[in-house]
Amino acid sequence: MHCSMVTGLIEMSVFPLSVVFFGNNLEVLECLDSVSNIVAVFTRPDDGSNENVNSIKKFSAFSGIPVFQPSKKELYDHADFLQKADPDIIIVCGYKFIIPKEIFSIPRNGTINIHPSMLPRYRGQHVINWAIVNGELETGVTLHFMEETLDTGDIIVQKSVPICFEDTAKELHDRIYKEACCLLKELLKYYNKQDKLQGKKQDSSVATFFKPRKPEDGHIDWSKSSVEIYNLIRALSKPWPGAFSYFKNHKVVIWKAHIEPDLSEISHGKLINVDDDYISVSTIDGQIIITEYEIISADKTIKSILLKNGDFFT
Known part of the structure; x- marks a missing residue:
C-alpha cells in the first residue's frame, strides 16, 4: 500500500492520538511529533556506542517529552507507568530489546512496529545489510x-523501495525510513481513534528470516565474484563496521570500492596496482578498485611499507 492509499482513512479529530515511542530513529520520532501527542519515549541505555541516543534525548528534552532508558530487565518495571499513561498506540522503530506482551498489549489500538523490509520476506535483524549482501534489487518498509x-x-x-547498484547500506537505510515516515504520518493523520486498525495476516510459506550480522561476517573471501565482494563492501560501509581483509596480520577495512571487469589475473586477492588514490585487487572474474580504506595499525607509515604490487590480501 502506498502513502496516497492510506488517505482513504477518516481524518482524525481535533485531538491527536497519544503515542509512546520505543526506538532509536530520530527521523521517525520527529515525524510522530508532527502528527501525534507523544507522551513518552523509550530508547536504549547509554553505552557510548550509538550517537542516535543523544539526538533522541535532546529532541525529547526540547519538546518536553519524558525519556526512559531501561535495561532489558528494567523494561518490565515500566508496565504500570504505561498503563497509567494509557496511550492510544505504541510505535516501535529500531528498539534494542524485544518488547514483552505485558507492554505491547497495553494500547487499545495495539503496538505498531516499523520493519525495513517487505514482510514476510526478510524477517529478523540487519535486514537492510542482508538485502544488499544478497544482491536484492528491491526491498521495502x-x-x-x-x-x-x-x-x-x-x-x-x-x-517497496528499489535498491540501486551503487547504494550503500546508509543510503538505502535513509530512503527506507523516509518512506516509513510518509506511511506513518498518513496513517496517524487520517486515523480515527474510535476505530480499530485492521491488518492482513502474513503468508508464512514465503517468509525468510535472517540472523544478526556479526563484525567477523565482514571478512572478505576473495575467491568470490566481484559482485559478491562489492555487495559486501557497500552493505557494511560506514556507520557499520566495514568489510575487511588482512595483509601480513594487519586488518584492512575497505569503505568504498567499485568493480572493473578484467580476466587477465587468475590469482584472487592479488594486489594488481597500489596507487596513492586507489588499490586494485584481483577476484575470480575481475578486479575490485578500492578507493577508501583504513589500515588498523598504530604505524602511520604502514601503507608505504606494506602494500605493494603483487602481494595478496587474505
Missing part, C-alpha cells in the same frame, strides 16, 4: 502489529 514472535504480526501497510 512494513508497518505491522507487534506480537510475541518476531516480525510475524499482521501487516497494516507497506511500500
Whole structure:
C-alpha cells in the first residue's frame, strides 16, 4: 500500500492520538511529533556506542517529552507507568530489546512496529545489510502489529523501495525510513481513534528470516565474484563496521570500492596496482578498485611499507 492509499482513512479529530515511542530513529520520532501527542519515549541505555541516543534525548528534552532508558530487565518495571499513561498506540522503530506482551498489549489500538523490509520476506535483524549482501534489487518498509514472535504480526501497510547498484547500506537505510515516515504520518493523520486498525495476516510459506550480522561476517573471501565482494563492501560501509581483509596480520577495512571487469589475473586477492588514490585487487572474474580504506595499525607509515604490487590480501 502506498502513502496516497492510506488517505482513504477518516481524518482524525481535533485531538491527536497519544503515542509512546520505543526506538532509536530520530527521523521517525520527529515525524510522530508532527502528527501525534507523544507522551513518552523509550530508547536504549547509554553505552557510548550509538550517537542516535543523544539526538533522541535532546529532541525529547526540547519538546518536553519524558525519556526512559531501561535495561532489558528494567523494561518490565515500566508496565504500570504505561498503563497509567494509557496511550492510544505504541510505535516501535529500531528498539534494542524485544518488547514483552505485558507492554505491547497495553494500547487499545495495539503496538505498531516499523520493519525495513517487505514482510514476510526478510524477517529478523540487519535486514537492510542482508538485502544488499544478497544482491536484492528491491526491498521495502512494513508497518505491522507487534506480537510475541518476531516480525510475524499482521501487516497494516507497506511500500517497496528499489535498491540501486551503487547504494550503500546508509543510503538505502535513509530512503527506507523516509518512506516509513510518509506511511506513518498518513496513517496517524487520517486515523480515527474510535476505530480499530485492521491488518492482513502474513503468508508464512514465503517468509525468510535472517540472523544478526556479526563484525567477523565482514571478512572478505576473495575467491568470490566481484559482485559478491562489492555487495559486501557497500552493505557494511560506514556507520557499520566495514568489510575487511588482512595483509601480513594487519586488518584492512575497505569503505568504498567499485568493480572493473578484467580476466587477465587468475590469482584472487592479488594486489594488481597500489596507487596513492586507489588499490586494485584481483577476484575470480575481475578486479575490485578500492578507493577508501583504513589500515588498523598504530604505524602511520604502514601503507608505504606494506602494500605493494603483487602481494595478496587474505
